[in-house]
Amino acid sequence: MAAPAVSVIVAAYNAMPYLTRCITSVAEQSIGQDKLELIVVDDGSTDGTGKELQRLSGIHPELLRVFHQENSGGPSAPRNFGLDHARGQFVFFLDADDYLGPETLERMVAMAEKNGTDIVLGKMVGVGGRGLPMSMFNRNQPKTDVFSSRVYWALNPLKLFRRELLERHALRFPTSLPIGEDQSFVALAYLHASGISVIADYDCLFCTLREDGGNTTVRHGGSEPRLRFMPGMVDLLLEHVPPGPGRDHLAHRHLTIEVQEILGHLAAESRPQQEKALAQLADTLAPLWHKGLNNRLSAMARLRLHLVRHQMLDEVLELTRFEKELAGSKVSTPVLVDDGRALARYPFLRAPARSIPDECYDVTAQLGVRHHITRAALNGTALHLTGHGYLHRIATEDVTNELLLRERDGKTEYRLPVAHTPTPALGTDEDEGRYTYENAGFEATVDITTAADGRPLDDGLWDISLVIGAQGITREVRIGSKRAAGVSGKAATHIVNTAEGTRAVTLYTTHPHGNFTLDLGERKHDVLPQLSLNDSARWASDAPTELEFTGRCTLAAYPEGALTVHLENGQNSATFPATRNGTDFVVRVPVSELAVGTWRGELRLGSWTLPLPELPGNLAPAKWRRRALPWHAKPVPDADGFALQVARTNIVRALIQRIKP
Incomplete structure (x- = not known):
């Protein structure tokens, strides 16, 4: 019998009624049952789980393998048993109260095989209020590792693992732990993996918060099992x-998530238990925590760790109460601004009896940066911007906002002044109106001919940022992602006249973040693809001696009269402007005004040119009289490209042609 692609392993303990949905979600996978085996280990259930497994085995006899064992007290033993019996190239650990999206395993296997990765994380969705790690699912990651991504923040085993990886390193779940047994298993798998993939654009796994409180982490409360x-x-x-x-x-995860969780459980215990648990936690963290980690941690995490390290139990309990109240509040913690720093007013800030350093409260780097663009318009060589920007919780006093242009490749920077404008009532829609920002508005003009300290900007991609300053604190933010409904983010290319000649300027928003960038010199947005001529010219229906060229132009703007048809006959030249109607244009060439000769030409827009279409050989000649003599214009036979012959008609030859039999 051929080995399946995936062995799905389910540890089931008193899993009704969730088990049925779980098994069904595996049976209905788009990858097909012929590529699956489903191993369910009943860990001594007493609620009818065993009976339901018997019923489901009758429905899916080729898919489902059921094993029964005495209760082991946790998911480790049944998962290990299932892994010992798995035959698949990959294994997927699925909890009995969770279920899969229909295409989950097909997508995961394809991702692993395409990128040669050993582990695949699929986007998780909480059901019934279940909280889940989500920071690693901002985007698809075909191949990453544990150090350059956020996958370590997901240490549950609900993932696809290449079984060869697990067997090569003899990875099994420790059976001595009631909770947290999955962390060492997954951490070691991450560290040994040749690569890790992340699927973020499909809901792969639905994780349920059980109404009966039967989730393992809910059943095992208190600080002791976590310690x-x-x-x-x-x-x-x-x-x-x-x-x-x-x-x-990697330490960042444990020093934040685990420490906060342990302290939350510790707060509900007796005083002797609290003292013992806090001392044990301080000893546990001592080898891992060092001062150099502080820049990675939030101020709240730094404060927690300081209190734990010094075993300040009363302060730990007060901070835990404060955090709980803060989590239920709609108002962010106010800050103290001092010497260019913002210090959160968490408990014990600058309390003399505690001597807690200010760095435990410093949220300067964590301040939210708010901005909104209400106008972004190119007019000639100038980009006009209006909007507002402010630092969350910092009053708009001593405002020093300015615009920053930074060339993406060369990193050249130019700072431009902005005009400050009032923004009454700004901020009243958040934090219950506690903080307002009445002087956050700005107006700015970026003229490409002078923005480089009085000189023209060089060609390049110029990213646009706002440097927001208030009360001596400054932060930089790319602008454009937050903009009014009427402010377009679609790329718009303008052709403008400057003293140095005609230039292409495109204002566009980046993908996926949606921030504004100026493209000077066609680095990303070429001009010619936005110009096109229809395949053939024709005589105008209302003027038989006017040759009509039609085309399409999707450029946002160009100088009046700049789009032309230019003709030359070796001695003379003639230029004819286009008339634009939306994205369409027409150029009419009155051939009766052209001198004698063979005329060739092109469509011109500044330095950009397109060849004119070849004239159809069956195009009838245009005829007219000049000073009572007959003239004509007609295509040049077998010409390479556009060629129009203008000549005086030979009357004798014309008569002979007429009377020829």
């Missing part, structure tokens, strides 16, 4: 990851 697995995770990082940015990146 049992934390030392192992610290030791794992110390053993397998050398000191430096990589270890710090």
